[in-house]
Amino acid sequence: MKQNNLKSWYKSGAPGVWMSGGAVAIAIIMTIGLLLVIASRGLGHFWPADVVEADYSIPGQAPKVMAGEITQTEEVPRARLAASGLPVAEEGGEFMTRQLLKVGNRELFGADFSWVIGEWLSNPRTPAELMVVERREWGNMYGYLINVKENGQVVAEGEAAWDELQKRIERVEQLHAQLARLEKKDIGRINHGMERIRLEGRKLELQGKLDATAQAALDARRAVLDADYKVLEAQIVELYQQFNRDSMTVRVSDGRESNIVLGKVVRAFRPNAMGPLDKVGFYGIKLWEFVSDEPREANTEGGIFPAIFGTVLMVMLMAVLVTPFGVIAAVYLREYAKQGPLTRVIRIAVNNLAGVPSIVYGVFGLGFFVYVLGGSIDSLFFPEAAPAPTFGTPGLMWASLTLAILTLPVVIVATEEGLARIPRAVREGSLALGATKAETLWKVVIPMASPAMMTGLILAVARAAGEVAPLMLVGVVKLAPSLPLNGNYPYLHLDQKIMHLGFHIYDVGFQSPNVEAARPLVYATALLLVIVIATLNFSAVYIRNHLREKYKALDH
Template sequence: MKQNSLKSWFKSGSPGVWLSGGAVSIAVIMTLGLLLVIAVRGLGHFWPADLLQARYEVPGQAVHTLIGEVVQAEEVSRARLQGAGLPVPEQGPEFMTRELIKVGNRDVYGSDFTWVVGEWLVGQSKPAELMALERREWGNFYGYLVSVKEQGKVIAQGEAGWPTLQERIARVVGLAKQLKQLEKQDIGAINHELERLRLKSRKLELDGKLDAAAQADIAAEVAEFDAQYKALEGQLLELHQAVDRDSIVVREADGKELEISLGKIVHAYQPNAMGLLTKVGMYFSKLWEFLSDDPREANTEGGIFPAIFGTVMMTLIMAVIVTPFGVLAAVYLREYARQNALTRVIRIAVNNLAGVPAIVYGVFGLGFFVYVLGGSIDQLFFPEALPAPTFGTPGLLWASLTLAILAVPVVIVATEEGLARIPRAVREGSLALGATKAETLWKVVLPMASPAMMTGMILAVARAAGEVAPLMLVGVVKLAPSLPVDGNYPYLHLDQKIMHLGFHIYDVGFQSPNVEAARPLVYATALLLVLVIAGLNLSAVAIRNHLREKYKALDH
């Protein structure tokens, strides 16, 4: 009886349902678990951790003081510590604690991370007056405030100088913003115009039209821009002097004093003296800075806004390019081409293209788009700029086109499936009412197939936005703080190189000279890349669902 019921249970298909449900559940749990690990390790980096001060007493060595934040702690065997050359006594517990401490002060110690044995840290404390300085160079500094200076004269000393320091830093941050705007926008616009005039002069020379009148006109315009540049140069010098006016004297763990210009400091805070609400406020401030600021310190400090902008811009341009080409190809294959052996071969080729390794597309993009097509464009339209390439070099346009070719098979297949689902009676009814085939296709068939087109675009975005290998060849670089969109004509600079979140993860994770400092940023950037792709996909899904509801009545 039990055997028959077991057989009937298998025949009912329930085991397959349970296995499928279990597999989906495991996949979802693993995905959520991975995202949780990335989020905890990445987002925890921005929390202002307490600073520890202790004496490090290594047996047989001189005692010195450590100041820093504990990043990681683990239990290791005594044998492992002895194998690392540490003077661990023969007698004692089998396991000891090893801690990774961020001591900062890279300009003093040479490295801002160090491994210590926890049992050798003596007299641990967290003094409220310990401060952390986030600097534009050399990473963080941990120590004590000795004095605040203005033009070399001491104006405040010790802990009493802390409010003065905060006021001076706020002043310097404001000046730094003015300096950045002056350099990037005002002076950048003048340099752009001067380069335009240089190219104009060269073009007239190549065309044999650079007469005395043309030279005089160009010289007058150059003189006008030179005058504007000199005026801005004076403002620039004044701002630099104002930024470097103030400085502070600080004392590190072993008592050595250093003088640091406030122009090199981004933030100064005392984490041990901060309350929970203050820490939460600073946490979100640093998180916003990560999302909105430019990178610094070989991409291991600062923000990643240029990478976010480059990723989104390149993906949107790719979607605009790939959708019409993919749809046109699918419409031809399904609606116009004869269904014969050649059509079947083309479909097989399209399906095989979807499985070609991404780096192959990168090599094709470099060879055809950059060298052949870009070089030809330079010869035809930008001869005055040669031998410096304009489009004959990797850039945003070629990166987007390479990704479009990589993703177009996905759009073709998805659109073809959507066209195949539309009943033939719908087409015949439209034709019977007097519509032409083109009108039927444009006003009936394509609107009904639009959800399938959006599905193809979603799959294309999901694949293309996370690609890295081909982009390294056709336009993505380690550092490009200037955005491809600005106030200079033609406003969108398709020839400009960009940053990308995927390449940023690779660069920071595997090419950074400061691995420990880069590790949390790898997690944070990876989480952000997932969120950006998810945001793009959810936007496309919302559009698809709207179109599906709009044309649902036509399916019945």
């Protein structure tokens, strides 16, 4: 009886349902777990952790005071520590505690991080006066504020120095914003204008039209820009004098004092004196800085806005390029091409292209788009820029085109499947009502297949946004000085190199000289890349669902 019940249960298909449900549940749990690990390790980096000060006594050496953030704790076999040359006693437990301390003060200690033995630390404390100074270069500094100076003269010291320091850092931040605007926007506009004048003059010279009148007109335009530049230069010199006016004296854990110019300081804060609400507010500020600011310190500090902007812009351009080509190719193969051996070979080739390694597309893009197509465009339309290439060098356009070629098979296959699902009766009904084949195709068939097209676009965006290998060859760089979309004509600079979130992860994780400082940013950037891809995909899914509801009545 039990055997019959078991056979009936197997024949009912219930085991398959349970296995499928279990597999889906495991996949969801693994995905959520992965995201939680990335989020905890990445987002935790921005929390203002307490700074610990303790006495560190290495056997056989004079004790010293160390201060910093405890970023990692692990158990290490005692024998392993002894083998590394540390004066570890043979008696005791099998394991000892090792902690990674972020000590900062790189110019004094030589490194931002230091491994210490937990058992050798004593008298740990978290003084409220111990501050963290976040700098534009050389990483963090940990120490006690002694005084604040203006032009070398002490203006505040002791506890009164803290409020004065905050006021002057706020002033310096305003000056930094003014300098950034002048140097990037205003000076950038003048440099762009100067380059355009130079290229116009060179073009007239090549055409034999550079006469005295044309030269005078160019010189007049150049004189106007020179006058504007001199005014801006005077403003920048004055701002830099004010920018470097203030300084502060800091005493670090080993007793040494260091003078820091406030122009190099981003902020100073005392995490040990912060309450929970203060830390939450500070955490929000750091998160916003991460997504809105520019990187600094070899991409291990600051924000990643240029990488976000470059990724989104490149993916959008890729979508604009790949959609019409993919749809047209799919329409021809399904609606116009004679179904025979040649068509089947083309479909097989398209399916096989989807499995080609992405680096191959990068080599193709570098060889064909950059050198052949870009070089030809330069020789035809930009001969005045020679020998410096305009489009004959990796840039935004070639990166987008390379990704479009890479994702083209996905769009073709998805669109073809959508076209194949449309009943033949719909086409015949449209033709019977007097519509031409072209009218039937563009007004009936393609709108009904648009949800499938959006599915292909979703898959294309998901793959393109995470690609790194081909982009390293066709336009993505470690650090781009300006965004490819700005106020200088022609506004969208397709020839400019860009930053990308995927390449930023690779660069920070594997090329950074400061591995320990870079590791949390790898997780944070990876989480942000997932969020960007998910946002783009959800936008496309919303459009697809809207189209599906709109044409649902025609499907039945």
